[in-house]
Amino acid sequence: MILEQLDIRGLSRRRLLGAVLMCAGAAATACGGRARSSGDPPAVANGRRFLVLSADDLVTLAAFAEAVLPAPGLGPSYVETDILRRLDEEMFFVEAAVRADLDAALSLLEWYPLVSGHVHRFSHLKATGRTALIERMLSSRFDIPRAIANSLRFMVHFLHYAHPATWAMTDFDGPFSRLAPQLSEQRLRYLELTKAVS
């Protein structure tokens, strides 16, 4: 509710994010939780390192992806299309400002429910509650929640439906020439940096 009462037009994007995150931090403390930090180390999952996304980031992103992708059985899941791993890779190679925006967006999304009338963080909401919240954010009259929900939705849908695991569902016949993938130096470096550790 706090966000809905803010007139953000006079605030810069970063100042508003700061204000919201301060509210979220206070709410987190009151709930006995821990406010996430941009200094959190990248996660390790299934023995493979991530380079950008922290464990908290992965939890929030997974919850978001579940909410915007089709229900189980109606198409491949975010796990099958490897969205979290691919987003980590994409983010490693973009400008720091883009990474910072994603970090801020995930923080705000995770705590947004607590400042908009819920008693749980985003990742702790039921799937239907997450979808409803995202729909509210997308139709919000305020710029920041709308932009965050739309940007995250854009990235999740982009990475999901570009993956070959979705092609049967969409009846996409694949790239025209059926060429073998040509991995760039950056793709190879990412694989090298994140290879499984024993």
Next chain:
Amino acid sequence: MSGRIFEFSDMQHSQAVETDVCVIGSGCGGATVAKRLVDFGHDVVILERGGYYPTRSFDQDELNMNAKLSDNRSLKTASDGATVLLSGHNVGGASVHYWADSYRTPTDRLELWRDRYGVRGHGLGDLQPAWDEIEQALHIHPAEDQYFNRMNELVRDGSAKLQWSGSRVPQARHNCQKSGHCMQGCVFEAKKSQLVTHIPQAIAGGARIYADVRADQLSISNGSVSSLQATVMDRPSARPSARQLTVQAKAFVVAAGGYNSAAFLMRNGLQSQLPQLGRSFGFNPSPMVHGLYREDIVLWRNIPAAYGVDHFRLARYSADGGYLEGGYLLMPNQLQPGLLAASIPLLGDEHARWMRAMRRIGSTIGWIDDHPDELGHIALNDDGTSKVIYPYGPTTQSMLRDLIKKQVLLHRACGAAEILVAGGGAMRFRSEADLKAIDSIDVRAGGLLMGSPHPSGGCAMGPGPVNSVVDSTHRVHGLANLFVSDSSVFPTAVSVDPSLTIMGFSYVAARHIHDMLA
């Protein structure tokens, strides 16, 4: 003498090179000006911040190629958080992923630039010889019937029903195989990007291209530039290496593209003497509308835009100056599955319903001709990277609403069963009442999802340093041997796809640089 391309792996130590002309950037502006200067007999070095990806490295994979060819992997937006900034990051620049639409600059736009902004020497008579030559070299011609996919046929026939004028879009391509992968780079070299035209021609004439090199610091003294300090980028990590490249030259040409040239000059501290640096910035905001049809459309094959609606290219205003309609080109759209899915403003199962019917999705897109009194500007982040601030002023918002409405009308005329506007919230159109709702669409962050493929301005051309950045010879005001040759010199948007305008202007720039060197 033949030149060559040097990549990060070829530059194991810091080094210095000397040349006649150093060109920063290798897209339509940089490659063309370099090729012309080589033709004049000059030694040329081209610096390109992105990598060199030859055709044999193309695989038509949407994500792989987006990562190779698109700056910041198409994930950077303007300050509104929703307008995706699209530019190249590779030898050949954005031409490697562009659609190959190749219009001559409309005469009315050249006259506007002359009469309102004081641009000289860029009239029809100055540019026509360049265009004649470029059109022949790049096989530019109106799209033939065989290159109309179903979406193009629908747009042609639907717009005719609505009595909107249109025409076949001039294409820079030869022997096209209709793969639909223009945005992933053409594996057949049918699309005549700079990578397969002016770049190899410049190299054949002796040009040296240094890929993976970021231009940093100009050494300026007594009103001229003596050298440029640059950093070799480690392409595998996309991070700067410790290796430096120093370029000494008689002339320097900034051709880093509409999103980067002004920012480069700002990082070099030129804003205090050039108050218009970074100003007058436009980027052709491009809203999209999708339709779900009862027949297969297969949006992702054949060429993107064989036919375009130019009926509304120029905005119309009432006698008292109020906006009436128009100010955009309206085109068929082409998207591969990832970007198509990302532009559908639905969630969960409803989004999946559309994606399961992907073969029947049609789409249109339009380029807003940025209103000259509502342009944006480029600024620098603390770390020196650029940011785009675009105001979406009241007339621009009216243009966007009108363009969306016209796209909806077009989809209806084409027989679409369902219609959606690409954006944050789901905007569907089933009735006249829904059409009226477009008038109240809130054009703000996350409301619409738009691309911005055609940056212009930031280093606008004009007669003096108070109102412009470069003069009509492309020379930066106050600096004897520093030039700009890309879309950043345009005083306003071009009102059509800008590649041929950029190349024509680069011919003019090359002639002036040659004159200076002579």
